[in-house]
Amino acid sequence: MIIQDPATAEYPSMPASLAPTSVDIIARIDAIGPLLHELVTGAYTPALPDEERLLTTFLDDLRARTGIDFSAYKRPTILRRLQRRMAATRTERLRDYLRFTAKHPEEYQRLTSSFLIKVTEFFRDPELFDKLRDEILPGIIEEAREGGREIRLWSAGCATGEEAYSLAILVHEAIGGEIEDWTVRVFATDLDGEAVTFARRGIYPAASFQHLPPELVARHFSKLDGEYEVRSHIRALVVFGQHDLALRAPFPRIDLVLCRNVLIYFTAELQRRALQLFAFSLRDGGWLALGKAETTSPLAAHFVVEDARLKLFRRRGERALIAPFRLRDPATAAVMAGRQAHLPTAVALAAVDPEPRARPSIKAEIAVAALPVGVVLVDGSYDIESINPAARRVLGVHGSAIGQDLIHLVRGVPTDQLRRAIDEALGGRPGSVTVRLTGAPPGEDAGWLEITTQPAHD
Ligand SMILES: C[S@@+](CC[C@H](N)C(=O)[O-])C[C@H]1O[C@@H](n2cnc3c(N)ncnc32)[C@H](O)[C@@H]1O
Structure with missing residues (x-):
């Protein structure tokens, strides 16, 4: 344009x-x-x-x-x-x-x-959204109800957010008044940081709603100086983040991945990698919607075709492993390794696990609490499972914090770096972040904080 x-x-x-x-x-x-x-x-x-x-x-x-x-x-x-x-x-x-x-x-x-081509719209491809509303989401909701699980959906390559909000609207409409009793997360990620910022703001021009029934707009958007803002009950369901399908670990235990009009821009090799990522991400029986424009199909070892025209697949079959993630810039790792020799002992260790895990035993918790090194355990959604006093001190975390998102709780550590390091561990490899601390009295050096991340296995 x-x-x-x-x-x-x-x-x-x-x-x-x-x-x-x-x-x-x-x-x-x-x-x-x-x-x-x-x-x-x-x-x-x-x-x-x-x-x-x-x-x-x-x-x-x-x-x-x-x-x-x-x-x-x-x-x-x-x-x-x-x-x-x-x-x-x-x-x-x-x-x-x-x-x-x-x-x-x-x-x-x-x-x-x-x-990064970012053309998108609300309920783009109505046929797919009808299918989601009438068949797929009711099934996901029913299974989640029976299993006492949360609902986890992922709009991968969400551009300016319309696809993710459309999904959240459908789930909200389907669950209705009971929504307060549910945990629904619509992960919405894109490589383009500007697009994610726009999406998070949740304000769209009136022209965006041409194909939407007015009653849906009235229920889920508020008018704001000629534009429309997504209302808070829908926003609360969506978690936006910057995420590169080529480099980052996926979200685990997902019920439905929507990745439309993204893979068409990738070479065959990158397409394969992204599809492998989705195979890892989806729970058994989870859905993958690639959309009509897509020409590629996921591996038969991991998916069965549900609707060839709409490019809808279901996760079945072998356990999927993901190849190790490439470092963005190998030079950065070398610089960090060089610096580590001069680091002070203020070290926090974050351990992560993509699968639900048993809580650490009481004995183990007491031992970890006494450590002079900060230790935090987070799950695949970056939510804190346990955190010891040293980590609270070093990372500036107050209150119970259990179940809260570590990335957004810590002070003074760039969120994207911390997320990347945790993603490394989710992908099965150690990661690290090194940050220069600020706030020392004049003339003194506040030193460095080093955070290393490790996969945690039971
Ligand atoms: C055409 S838009 C698709 C938007 C939406 N899914 C839809 O179909 O309406 C393609 C999006 O893919 C994103 N994208 C491209 N490469 C990506 C990557 N490696 N990881 C994540 N997102 C990527 C672009 O930034 C862009 O926002």
Whole structure:
């Protein structure tokens, strides 16, 4: 989408009201005509062998900067999007564009955002949502009721949140007045941080609701200066987070994964990896909805086809293992290892387990409580199962804290780093976070905090 630069528009609120994630190019009105011409005349194609090499090196550089490996995305999409950014920056050859990015580093972020296509809408593909409402969700709710379990759904690649809120609305409508007695979690994740921030805000323009029955809008949204805000009873069901399907461990014990219009952008290798992740994530009998646009299918060893046209699958068969997660940047690990020699002894150890576990024995709890090292046990949803006094002190955790999300309780540790380290442990490998502490009296060094994470097995 191209919009007029709000700074030069007669009515700036019009272009400014669009989700930043839906806008590709912001330009002066007189520049829009030539831009359109360039865009319709095709995608950028690396013409010379050295241009192909240049592009590969550039994608490597982008990975080092952003942690995202776009070489695992389909090349034609990447080239089309690159062409858009080249047109927007008025650069003709890749070499010129690279010079431009070197001078304007903010362009890396724009290009990354442009590579991640975020088109979405509420109840996109009504046929699938009818099926979810009439067959799949009632089944999941019934099984959860019988088993006394929580309901755990995952919108993977949720973009600006419409899919996740649509799911939450369906569950709320199905459970009705009893919802207070249930634990429902709709995990909603995307690689694009800006999209997740927009989704979490939960405010959408009126045009988003064209295909929604007005009574549904009235029940679940409040009007706010011409826009609509998701009401708190729906928000409370959705947990948003930034998550890379290529690198991060999945959520365990999921009843339904919705991953639509995401895998179509991945190469076959990355598609396989994501599908393996879902096989690990889903409980036996759990559902995977890939959506009509998808051309790939999950492995027959882990899934059976329920509806080939809607691309609906059910988890069956062998236990799925996930391959170890690659570190975003091996250089970071080396730097951390080097620094560890100089760390003070303020160490917290977080141990995690993706499966429900027996509580530690009383004896074990007493022993852990006496340790000078902080120890926290969290489950696969990052919720605290046990925490000793040293960990409370070091991490600034007060109150009971049991059952609460560790990531959001701790003070002074970047949440994304902590989550990543725990995800490492969920994937079966140790992880770590090293943080420089602040708040020491003038002239003194507050030191470092090192958190290591380990998988915990019974
Ligand atoms: C077209 S949107 C799909 C939105 C929604 N699922 C739907 O079908 O309406 C694709 C989303 O996938 C996200 N995405 C791309 N690569 C990803 C990755 N490696 N991990 C997680 N999300 C990713 C993009 O950021 C984008 O928001």
